[in-house]
Amino acid sequence: MKILVVDDERDVEALFRQKFRKEIRNEGLELLFAFSGKEALEILEKNNPPQVASVFSDINMPGMSGLEMLDIIKDRFPQLRVNMISAYGDADNYRKAMRSGARGFYTKPVDFESLRREIGEILRS
C-alpha cells in the first residue's frame, strides 16, 4: 500500500518514516515523497490508475500550491484520496480544500495519532 506525501520541507520524509516505522515494517506501508506539486503529479502519472492509495500534501509550497495540485489530482484521478496539510488552519483553506474534494484537512503541527488512524484505515481497506 503506497502513500504519497508532498511537502517542500525535505525533513518531512525523515519525520514520516520514523513516525510510521511500525506500519512500514509490520503492515506493508510504503511511503513515497514528493517535494513539489509537480513532482507529486509526475509520480502519480507513472501509472493510471495510480499505484498510490492516498496523498498527503502540504498546501504552502513554492510553484504549484497544494490546493492547485488537489484540483489537478481530483480532475485526473477522482477516486484518489487526497488529504491536505496546512500550517495555516484557516477556514478559507479548509473550505477550499473540502470543496475541491479533499478527504481530510490536517493542521500543522500534525496530530500524528489522527494521521495514524487515517493511514491505518487506508491500510485496512
Added chain:
Amino acid sequence: MKHSIGDLRCMKQAIAVFAICAYLLPYLPGHSQTAESLKADMDRLERVPGYASDTAYLNKGNELGFILAESSPDSAIRFLDIQLQLCREANYKTGEAEALKIYGNALQNKGDFIGSIEYYTSALAIAKGLEGEVLVPGILNNIGLVNYNLGNYAEALNTFYEAIKGADQTKNSNVKAAALNNIALIYFELDKLDDAKEKYREMLAIYQVVGNQGRVILAYNNIGDVELKQKRPMEALKNLKIAYQSAMELESPEFIEMTSRTLADIYSELDSTEKAEQLYLQSISMSQANGYGVPYAHSLIGLAGLYYKNGKAEEALDLGKQGLAQAETMAQPMLMRNANELLSRIYEDQGNFEEALKSFQLFKSYNDSINTSHSQRLTASLEAEYEFSKRAMEYERASLRQRWVIFSACAGLVAFLIVLFVEFRNKKNLDKAYHALQEKTNEIASKNEALEKALSQLKAAQAQLIQAEKMASLGELTAGIAHEIQNPLNFVTNFSELSTELIQEIQQERAKKPEEQDPQLLDEILSDIQVNMGKIAQHGKRADSIVKGMLEHSRASTGEKVQTDVKNLINECLRLSFHGMRARDKTFSADFETELQADLPQVNLVAQDISRLLLNLCNNAFYACANPDFRRENPEVKPKVKVTAKIEKDGKSKEWLKISVTDNGPGIPQSIIGKIFQPFFTTKPAGHGTGLGLSLSYDIAKAHGGELDVKSVLGEFTTFTVFLPV
C-alpha cells in the same frame, strides 16, 4: 564858467590827496597820525639796530613822506630820496613802489607832471611784479590824474578805467571811488554834466558805505558844483550845506576852505552878496594861510567878480589883479582868462581903454587857446570816449562773464538743489524700497525659518516613513515569517516527540528477554534518535536565524558594512518573500528559482539594507506575476520569479555584484517606468503599498555606491538589477 575853472584845480588837489590816502588805507589804519607823531615813532624805531631794514619803520617813513608831499613837496622830495634808498637797500619792494608813488605825488604837487609820471611809471612796474598787484590801481589813478592835468583826456580816461578795473579785482573801493571822481571830472570838463553827476553819486555811495567823512564831503561838494554849472543853485546849495556842515564837524581846513569856496560861488550866483563875500574872504584867508595856490586865485577872482557886480570897481580891480597874478603863478589858463575878462571890463568902465584892450587881448588869447585846446580835447575825448566805451564794453563783457559765472554758479546751485531734491526724493523712494526689501527679506527669513522647520519635520517624517515602510514590509512578511518559524518549530516538536517515542521503544525492547531483543532494531532506533537530535538542533537554529533576521530588519540601519554571504541572503529573502505572499494570499501560487554563481564571494555590504532591497524586489516580483487579478486574466501564465547573481567586470575592470530579480508578470508600461523610483509612487490598490519600497531600494543601492536598474517588456517580463561594488 568861472566857477568851474576855479573849481577844477581845487578838485584836482583834493582828488590827488584822497586817492593817495585811499591807497594807504589798507596798511596804514592809523593814518590820522600827524607828521610830528610819525617822526616821534620813527625816532623811537631808529634806536633799534638794523631799523633801516625794518618794514614797520619804512612804512612809517612812507606815511610821513605822504604828509610832507602834500604839505611841503620840496622837503618831501629830500626826505623821499633817502626813504627810496632805504627801501632799495632793504629790498622792500612794496615800500619802494610806495615811496616812488609818493615821490610822484610830491612832483605833481610841485607842478612837475612829466617828472611825476616817470616816478609813477617806475612805481607801477614794481607794483605789477608784486603778489596780488594791490598797489596797481592806486598808482594808475594817479597816472590818470597827471594825464588829466596835462590835458590828455583820452589817456586819462583809459587809465582811470584801468584803475577801476584793478580796484574791482582787488576789492579796493577807495581807489574805485577816486577813479570814479576823476572820470566825473572829465565829464564835467566836457560839459557832460548829467554823466558827471551820476559818477559823483556812485562815488558818494561808496564813501558812505566805507564811512569816509572827508570823501563824503568832497562828493557832496562836487555834486553841488555840477548842479551849479547846471544852473540849479538851490539844489547845489542843499548839497553844499551838508558838505560844509560835515567839514566844520571834521574841523578839516582843506574841506572847510573847499566847501566855503563852492558855497561862495553858489551864493554869488544867488546874489546873496553878503554871504558870498564872507565865504570868499574865509576861503582867501585859509588858502593864503595854508598855501592852497589855486583856491587862493579862484577866490580872489571870485570875490573880485562879486565886488564888480555890486559896483565896487576899485576893490574889484585890486582883487582881480591879485587873482590874475596868483593864477599866472599857478599857470591856470582858465583863471587867467576869467581874470583878464573881468579886468578888461573894469578898465573899460573906468575909461582906461588901453589896459582894457590889453586885458581883452589876453582874455581873447587865453580863450582861443582854451577853446582850441578844448576842441582838441573834445576831439581827443571823442576818441577817448570811443576807446572808453570799447573798454567799457569789454569790461561789461568781462563783468557779464563774471555775472554769467555767478549766474552759472547760481543756476548750478539751483540745479544742484533740484538734483538734491530729486536725490532726496529718490533716496526716500530708495528708503521705501529698502524698507520694503528689508520687510521682504525678513518675510523671506521667517519663511525660510518656517521652511527649515518644515524641512526638519519632513526629514523626521521621512525617517518615520522609512521606519513605517520597514514595519509595513515586516507586516507583509509576518505571515511568511510565521510560516518560516512555524515549520522549524514543528520539526523541533515532531522530532523531539519522535525521539521520546523512540526511547520508549528502546525501553520496551530492553524489557524483552535478551534472546527476543532485536539488536539491529536498537541500533536503528539509536541512530534515528541521533539524526532526530541533529534535526532538532538544525531547525532550532533555523528558527533562531529567522527571528534574528526579522529583528534586524525592523531595527534602524546601523549602516555598518560586513562581509556577507550573498547566496544565503538571496535565498533567505526569496523564501521569506514567497512565504509572505503565500501566507497573505491563500490563492497565491508562484514558482521561483535561483541561478547563483557557484563561487559567489562574500561581499562587504550593509546586510540589513541589502536584504530589505532584495525583499522589496522579490515582493514586487511575486506580486507582479502572481496577484489574483493578473492570474485570473492570464490563466495560461505560470507565475515565476527568477533570481540570478554573479560577479561582472565593467569596462574599467571593476568588479560588480549583479543581482537580478525577474518576473514574468505584465511588465511595466513605458509611461510610468520613469516614475517607479519616485517616493510614494505605487500601482497597488490603496492600502496595499506605501509607494516607498522601490524609492528606498534605489537609495540603498546608491548609498552602497551601486545602481538599481529596471528593464521591462510589456506582457513578457520585468527585471530589476542591482549592481553593488565588490
